[in-house]
Each structure stands twice: as C-alpha cells, then as structure tokens.
Amino acid sequence: MSVTLVKEKYSSKVGEVVLGATAEQGGTRTSTITVGGDSALPFLHFEGEMKNRPVIAMEVTDTVPTWNDLIKNQIGDVINDPAAWAKKCVDDFGADLIYLKLNGADPEGVNRSPEDCARIVKDVLAAVGVPLIVEGCDDAQKNNEIMTVIAEAAAGENLLIGIAEQDNYKSIAAAAMVHKHTLIARSPLDINICKQLNILIHEMGLPLNKIVIDPTVAGLGFGIEYVYSIMERARLGALANDKMLSMPIICTVGYEANRCKEAYASNEEFPGWGDLEDRGVLWEAVTASGVLQVGASILVMRNPAAVKVVQKNIADMFNM
Amino acid sequence: MKGRDRMLIFGERINGMFTDIGDALRNKDPKAIQYWAVKQQEGGAHYLDVNSGPAIPTEERVAAYEWMVNVIQEVSELPLVLDSTNYNAIEAGLKVCKRPAIINSCPAEQAKIERVFPMAIQYNAGIIGLTMDKKGIPKDAENRVAFAMELVAAADEYGLAMEDLFIDPLILPVNVAQEHAPEVLESLRQVKMLANPAPRTVLGLSNVSQKSPDRNLINRTYLAMAIASGLDAAIMDANDDDLVDVAATAQILLNRSVYADSYLKVFRAR
Numbered sequence: 018m019s020v021t022l023v024k025e026k027y028s029s030k031v032g033e034v035v036l037g038a039t040a041e042q043g044g045t046r047t048s049t050i051t052v053g054g055d056s057a058l059p060f061l062h063f064e065g066e067m068k069n070r071p072v073i074a075m076e077v078t079d080t081v082p083t084w085n086d087l088i089k090n091q092i093g094d095v096i097n098d099p100a101a102w103a104k105k106c107v108d109d110f111g112a113d114l115i116y117l118k119l120n121g122a123d124p125e126g127v128n129r130s131p132e133d134c135a136r137i138v139k140d141v142l143a144a145v146g147v148p149l150i151v152e153g154c155d156d157a158q159k160n161n162e163i164m165t166v167i168a169e170a171a172a173g174e175n176l177l178i179g180i181a182e183q184d185n186y187k188s189i190a191a192a193a194m195v196h197k198h199t200l201i202a203r204s205p206l207d208i209n210i211c212k213q214l215n216i217l218i219h220e221m222g223l224p225l226n227k228i229v230i231d232p233t234v235a236g237l238g239f240g241i242e243y244v245y246s247i248m249e250r251a252r253l254g255a256l257a258n259d260k261m262l263s264m265p266i267i268c269t270v271g272y273e274a275n276r277c278k279e280a281y282a283s284n285e286e287f288p289g290w291g292d293l294e295d296r297g298v299l300w301e302a303v304t305a306s307g308v309l310q311v312g313a314s315i316l317v318m319r320n321p322a323a324v325k326v327v328q329k330n331i332a333d334m335f336n337m
Numbered sequence: 338m339k340g341r342d343r344m345l346i347f348g349e350r351i352n353g354m355f356t357d358i359g360d361a362l363r364n365k366d367p368k369a370i371q372y373w374a375v376k377q378q379e380g381g382a383h384y385l386d387v388n389s390g391p392a393i394p395t396e397e398r399v400a401a402y403e404w405m406v407n408v409i410q411e412v413s414e415l416p417l418v419l420d421s422t423n424y425n426a427i428e429a430g431l432k433v434c435k436r437p438a439i440i441n442s443c444p445a446e447q448a449k450i451e452r453v454f455p456m457a458i459q460y461n462a463g464i465i466g467l468t469m470d471k472k473g474i475p476k477d478a479e480n481r482v483a484f485a486m487e488l489v490a491a492a493d494e495y496g497l498a499m500e501d502l503f504i505d506p507l508i509l510p511v512n513v514a515q516e517h518a519p520e521v522l523e524s525l526r527q528v529k530m531l532a533n534p535a536p537r538t539v540l541g542l543s544n545v546s547q548k549s550p551d552r553n554l555i556n557r558t559y560l561a562m563a564i565a566s567g568l569d570a571a572i573m574d575a576n577d578d579d580l581v582d583v584a585a586t587a588q589i590l591l592n593r594s595v596y597a598d599s600y601l602k603v604f605r606a607r
Contacts, residue, residue, distance in 0.1 A: 212597035220599075254595050258343070261603055262595060 029258035037148025043173035047146030053265035100144035131166035168192035271319030348377030353390020367408035
C-alpha cells in the first residue's frame with residue numbers, strides 16, 4: 018500500500034537578509050552571507066525550500082572573557098587580541114561570520130570610548146573577510162553612543178548591529194539606516210513585542226530586509242521549550258504572510274548555554290553529571306541544534322568544539 | 338497557532354447603483370470610478386468589486402464593462418471582483434484583467450455552472466458561488482449547504498482549486514428577513530467542513546443592513562459574528578474605518594494573526 022505524505026502548504030516565506038558588503042557593494046568583505054528565504058519549517062525539504070544554510074557566528078569579545086577554561090584554552094593566546102581571535106575563528110574553526118561583543122564599553126568596567134570601540138571594529142574587519150556582527154555592552158545609553166560612532170566608521174560594510182529594544186531603538190535604527198547596516202531587533206521572549214518592535218523600526222524607514230529578529234533564547238534545561246514555541250509562532254506567522262514576523266532569526270546560543278550550570282560545573286562538584294569536557298560541548302551544541310529545528314538562521318556560539326559538532330549537524334540536516 | 342490567510346476585503350463602491358458611478362458610465366468619464374478605486378485601496382480593500390449596474394442599456398454593457406476594468410487598472414494595482422449577471426461582460430473583463438480576478442457570481446444551476454467554471458479555469462480566476470438556484474434563496478442553513486455542496490462538486494469536476502471557490506450563503510436585510518441571519522452563520526460553519534482544504538466563504542455584507550437606520554452598527558456586529566463563524570472575505574464598505582477595524586480585531590481575537598500594539602495599522606499595510 019502506498020502512503021501519501023501529508024504536506025502543509027504555506028502562502029509565503031521567510032524574508033531574505035544579506036549580511037556584509039563586498040568592495041563593489043561599498044564594503045570591504047571578501048564575501049557576503051544571505052540568510053532566510055525558507056518556504057517551510059526547517060529541514061522539511063519535502064514541503065518547501067530551505068533556501069540558505071543556517072550559519073554560525075563565533076563570539077569574540079574586546080576584553081578577556083570570564084568563560085570557563087575549557088573554552089578559553091581552545092582559543093589560546095589570541096584571546097587578548099580581538100582581531101587575531103577573529104581570524105583564528107575563521108581560519109581554524111570555520112566560523113561563517115564573527116560576532117564582536119564590546120563588553121569593554123561598559124561604564125562599570127573598562128569604559129572604552131566610542132572611538133576606541135570603532136577602532137577595534139576596524140581592526141577585526143581588517144583581520145577577516147567574513148561579515149561582522151557587532152553588539153555593545155549591557156548599558157543601553159552607552160551603546161547608543163558607541164553604535165552611532167561605529168556605524169559611521171564602518172559605513173557601507175553592512176554590519177549586523179545590535180541591539181534595538183522596544184524602549185531603546187530609535188538611535189541605533191537611525192544609525193543603521195544612515196550608514197547602511199542591518200539591525201538586530203531583540204524582544205524579551207515575547208512574540209507580541211517582537212512584532213511590535215519590527216513594526217516600529219520599519220515605520221522609521223528601515224526596510225524589512227535590513228532587520229534580524231533576536232527573540233532572546235534560553236539554554237537547554239532553562240526554558241528552551243518556551244523559546245521553541247515563541248520561535249515557532251514567529252515562523253508560522255512568516256509562512257502565513259505576516260510581513261512583520263518574516264525576518265530571519267539570530268540566537269545567542271553560546272551566551273545562554275554557557276550560563277547554565279551544567280555547562281561549567283566541575284566534575285568534582287557533580288560527579289554524576291559526566292565529564293565536563295563533553296558536557297560543556299554538548300550543552301551548547303544541543304541548545305544550538307534545538308533552536309535550529311525551529312528556524313534559527315544565525316547561531317552565535319562560543320565553544321569551538323561545540324561549533325564543530327553543530328557544523329556537522331547543519332550539514333547533515335541541510336543536505337538530507 | 339496555525340497560520341491562516343488574512344480576511345479579504347472586497348470594496349463594494351464601484352457599482353452603477355451609486356449615482357456617481359452610474360453618471361461616470363453614462364458620460365464615459367472615468368473620474369469617479371478611479372477616485373473610488375484609489376480611495377477604497379487606501380481604506381483597506383484587497384480587491385475591488387466592479388459592477389456596472391443598470392446604468393446603461395443592455396446592448397452596451399459588454400463594452401462598458403471592459404472600459405470600467407481598463408480605467409480602474411490605470412490607477413490601481415488591486416485585483417478585481419467582476420460582478421455582473423451578464424457573463425459576456427465578465428468574459429470581456431477577464432480578457433483585459435492584469436491580475437487573476439474573481440467572477441461574481443455563479444448560482445447552483447447546471448447551465449450557469451457550465452458557463453462559468455470553464456471560463457474561470459481558462460482565465461485563472463476564482464468564483465463566488467451563490468447558495469441558490471432558479472427558485473431563489475433557501476430559508477435555512479441545510480438547503481444553503483446543499484447548494485454549496487453542488488458548487489464544491491463542480492469545482493472538483495472542473496479542477497478549480499478549493500481556495501479559489503468563495504461560497505456566498507447570501508445574507509438578506511435584517512429588517513425584512515431576520516430569520517436568515519442565524520441561518521447564514523450556521524451555513525458558514527458548515528461550508529468550512531465540506532472539503533479539505535475547505536472552500537472559502539464570502540458575504541455581500543451591506544445587504545444585512547439595507548434600509549435600516551443603524552446601518553454601520555449592524556454591518557459591524559454582523560461582520561464580527563460572521564468572521565467567528567468562518568467568513569474569509571466580505572464585499573463591504575472599505576472606507577468605513579470602524580468596520581475595517583472590526584475585521585482586523587476579529588483576526589486578532591481568533592488568533593489568526595499575532596497581536597502587536599499597532600495591529601490596526603499593519604492590517605491595512607500591504
């Protein structure tokens with residue numbers, strides 16, 4: 018007896034967003050990356066096209082991070098030098114793009130000036146040819162100051178800059194618009210705010226294909242099911258022609274997974290949990306593959322060993 | 338949430354029954370027709386209904402209808418709902434339509450089905466199917482749904498996609514035919530269960546309030562009730578902002594579209 022597959026038919030698709038700009042396009046990247054464009058739920062190749070492969074951005078910080086040694090040891094000495102660190106991520110770990118987090122801008126910490134932050138961005142741009150994602154620190158006011166300067170210093174590069182939030186989006190959206198960058202719109206695990214923020218940014222004049230959604234994620238075991246349901250709703254909205262939810266999604270997997278105790282607690286502390294070396298890698302990799310299944314287009318990751326696992330997972334699923 | 342296509346608004350205003358449109362047809366002056374094409378689009382219409390009405394002599398109707406379609410397309414990108422009892426006029430309109438149109442309408446009568454369904458396939462058009470035959474409009478839901486079933490069967494037979502068949506269970510004015518209003522709602526519910534995928538549904542909404550003093554209120558209230566019962570499209574006043582707001586809000590309350598504070602504005606955007 019033959020079995021007919023029940024297939025869903027969708028009226029629309031996820032929007033496509035291009036990151037980076039080559040010399041002809043007004044930037045200096047050696048290649049650009051296109052994300053989005055899916056016409057079905059992820060990896061359901063029999064229902065629609067998954068046009069562009071999900072990509073991995075590896076996280077680089079401008080100050081030495083407080084990550085666990087198992088990650089830091091893989092990165093090595095370059096951890097003191099964002100440009101060299103970025104280059105190592107691309108050359109040795111196969112990162113599709115770099116996510117530069119400028120924690121040093123924080124007034125409570127190093128309190129780097131906007132100009133110094135821009136210089137670091139330029140250094141990283143000079144060191145690698147892949148597109149760049151740039152986020153500031155945890156201080157919204159300071160971020161507005163640094164992102165304005167960075168957007169201008171890197172005009173034309175089509176950086177993916179963040180973050181815009183519901184109560185602080187105008188300054189960074191204007192910077193993205195004027196200097197031709199793409200913007201991360203972050204909502205606090207809330208589909209309604211997610212949509213509203215996209216509407217507000219779009220009303221300012223930024224085209225829909227210059228926005229990427231950061232829905233805020235959670236690590237495995239810390240609410241990832243809720244993340245999944247929010248992302249699923251956004252994705253089904255996009256496929257049902259809701260233009261204000263149609264943008265590709267970025268997930269800060271490395272940050273969230275490595276905040277989970279399971280990703281860093283020592284073997285001595287929890288002997289029953291298994292070896293930390295595997296546990297840390299798996300925690301980040303499984304968090305990443307979870308959000309991949311519901312439509313993450315850009316994964317921001319930390320642990321090179323986890324990146325390797327997820328690269329294989331993406332290749333296997335994408336080429337099924 | 339299962340994603341669903343949004344509620345469609347077919348703007349009703351380009352109809353020869355209105356004096357300005359009737360005059361436009363008689364004088365071959367496109368101004369009023371084009372004004373309403375643009376204005377209804379601004380109000381939130383997704384399609385424009387085009388009805389020449391009784392303004393011009395029968396023998397001139399085909400040519401006049403084609404002219405109407407052409408002058409509308411000069412100013413509007415919206416697809417059209419070709420509304421006429423004269424199928425030659427509709428065919429003339431279909432020949433010049435730039436975007437897939439909807440034929441309004443075809444009752445559940447074999448001779449008309451044989452004329453309209455092949456024409457819809459030929460021109461890649463949809464059909465509004467009326468739940469009535471020569472004897473008129475049934476009083477109850479049961480007989481309306483029986484006619485709807487005949488139209489669904491015709492769609493199957495001729496190869497018309499179910500989403501291109503809009504069943505209209507025919508609402509009558511509440512001031513003279515009050516008992517029809519709940520029967521139409523029940524018909525909408527049952528029509529959605531006739532096939533999978535289901536045919537779509539449509540109503541000539543303004544008919545419900547003919548000659549009543551509180552027309553807008555009746556239209557709004559009935560629209561909300563009908564959408565909850567399975568209405569997918571309405572031929573209606575696209576420039577009654579409160580009525581369009583009701584359609585947008587019903588979409589939200591049925592969880593067909595994700596809520597955002599600016600949902601009313603987004604409903605009108607395209």
